[in-house]
Amino acid sequence: MTAPARTQKQRREEAEAALLDAAAELVAEQGLRALTLARVGERAGYSRGLVTHYFGSKQALVERLARAAQSGFVPGLADLPPGPDRLLRLIDGYLAQQTKHERPLNRAFLLLWMEAATSPDLARLFADRTEAFRTDLREDLTAGIAEGTIRPDLPVEETTAAIVAQLRGIAIQLLVTPESLDLPALRVFLTDHWRRALTGGGHGLTR
Amino acid sequence: MTAPARTQKQRREEAEAALLDAAAELVAEQGLRALTLARVGERAGYSRGLVTHYFGSKQALVERLARAAQSGFVPGLADLPPGPDRLLRLIDGYLAQQTKHERPLNRAFLLLWMEAATSPDLARLFADRTEAFRTDLREDLTAGIAEGTIRPDLPVEETTAAIVAQLRGIAIQLLVTPESLDLPALRVFLTDHWRRALTGGGHGLTR
DNA sequence: CTCCATTTGTTGGTCGACTGACAAGTAAGT
DNA sequence: ACTTACTTGTCAGTCGACCAACAAATGGAG
Missing domain, CATH: 1.10.357.10 (Tetracycline Repressor, domain 2)
Incomplete structure (x- = not known):
């Protein structure tokens, strides 16, 4: 196996991104109360155990999600001068x-x-x-x-x-x-x- | 017992008010996720079972609380004419x-x-x-x-x-x-x- | 280049804690 | 007596966390 389909780094990054996406979807749909580790994992196409393995705890997942959610900007404003x-x-x-x-x-x-x-x-x-x-x-x-x-x-x-x-x-x-x-x-x-x-x-x- | 300390109506109304107060406090402090039937009852000074007995279900309690919370008005405006x-x-x-x-x-x-x-x-x-x-x-x-x-x-x-x-x-x-x-x-x-x-x-x- | 020891990705079982609901029981009011 | 206020026991469901196991990838030794 000198040329594996996906390298470990790829696998991890793909999985982590999928988990965060799934978490965002769940929160967007039903709020934090719908965000359970099992649901996140399974919606992302993995098992329920993976979220804990990657993020450590639910609180850590929420914090990661919160940081990711802060990136929302209004597009097309960077070129304009302040005023x-x-x-x-x-x-x-x-x-x-x-x-x-x-x-x-x-x-x-x-x-x-x-x-x-x-x-x-x-x-x-x-x-x-x-x-x-x-x-x-x-x-x-x-x-x-x-x-x-x-x-x-x-x-x-x-x-x-x-x-x-x-x-x-x-x-x-x-x-x-x-x-x-x-x-x-x-x-x-x-x-x-x-x-x-x-x-x-x-x-x-x-x- | 011809002269009981409190009539049944009093007891019920006091208890119900105390339960609603406790529920409001809990929501105010930690949001809906902190509102558990047991906590409401015990904070109000009763047992955990009473809430269900009076309100039927948690959802019914939340609805009652929501209605009660809507009574907040700015005082001293009723006498002013619209304008x-x-x-x-x-x-x-x-x-x-x-x-x-x-x-x-x-x-x-x-x-x-x-x-x-x-x-x-x-x-x-x-x-x-x-x-x-x-x-x-x-x-x-x-x-x-x-x-x-x-x-x-x-x-x-x-x-x-x-x-x-x-x-x-x-x-x-x-x-x-x-x-x-x-x-x-x-x-x-x-x-x-x-x-x-x-x-x-x-x-x-x-x- | 290949084999294998080691690391890393991923799964599913399970435990303890919490929760809402209900039912059976006790006590107080009528 | 009988209704109503109130408590306690309990059950089924859910959740977060941990763990042991398997699978895939990696890297170094031969």
Whole structure:
């Protein structure tokens, strides 16, 4: 056997990825309470014992999953310079992301973040992600203030907190009762709403 | 025994209230996963069997608890007539409520609402409450538009959704990492923010 | 290159703990 | 007496963890 079908490294990585995918799916579908080691293993196409063998414990699996779930970003924003335009596109992009049959990791992120309310371990993990989110917004706001396109008396900290909370609040409401929100209309409304709020007047921001 | 210390009705009602209180405490502390029939009974000062006897099943207990948790209102608003002032006080009052070592029912409400994301039964229960919340806001907005204190082109539906989501998003963030938010500053910011947004200009609403 | 000892991947059995439900029993109120 | 409040015993199911075993891959010695 000089040329085995799959090397050990491959086998391990494939299995580990499959297990994490399965875990994300389960959380996305039914929340943490549906995440049992047996289900993860079997949905991934393996046996129930493998998860423990690789991740050590259920808690370790959840932590790994939580880290993996934090990678969700709004695409197409990296090229934009910080400023109000990027911020508005971030808002719009975030909301747009919630509509498309959300990838499991997207749903899993929100559900795990909610679980963090009653789990200090998770809370610590998610603090970073939230802070990174707010940091991006902070950059946009300070850049806008510096270039004069955002009113200088806008409270930066409070604004970032308000935006993050609003976006996540909408995302959660969409999880609970999707039909109670008109997401396309909300996208239009919120971009316009924040455009007005940042400039301080009723005028458009660009042009 | 012609004069018993407590009548049967009293005993039942006391016990039932104690059980519901205990259930709310448990959910507030650790979420639904900590809500076991045995714990509820024993924390309430009874035996583990009583919960089933009164409520029939765990699901029935959770539903009762969910209904009880929906009674949280911002006090001191009933006397105000619908309009932007009442709306702003509702926002401020809602946020103020999140600071004071939240009564268990307050926390329990949010946590159960989050659980509703992965539990259709709960989702149905909470749809009403959210709708009632939004209805109040709707009344304020339409009244303000009618009396001319709110800009007439404000999209009412989207605004109510945005406010509810924002308030709940903040409340959840406070549950997860309370220290990451400056609540007093947020109260000031948000009332001012919405005052501006409703009028459409940078002017104050009253006076 | 090949064989074999060793490591690593993977499985299924099993144990102890916990949980919800129920039923049979005791005590208190009517 | 009889109903209602309340407790205790118990059962069946589920779960996380550990373990012993088999299978596949690896690497070094001949």
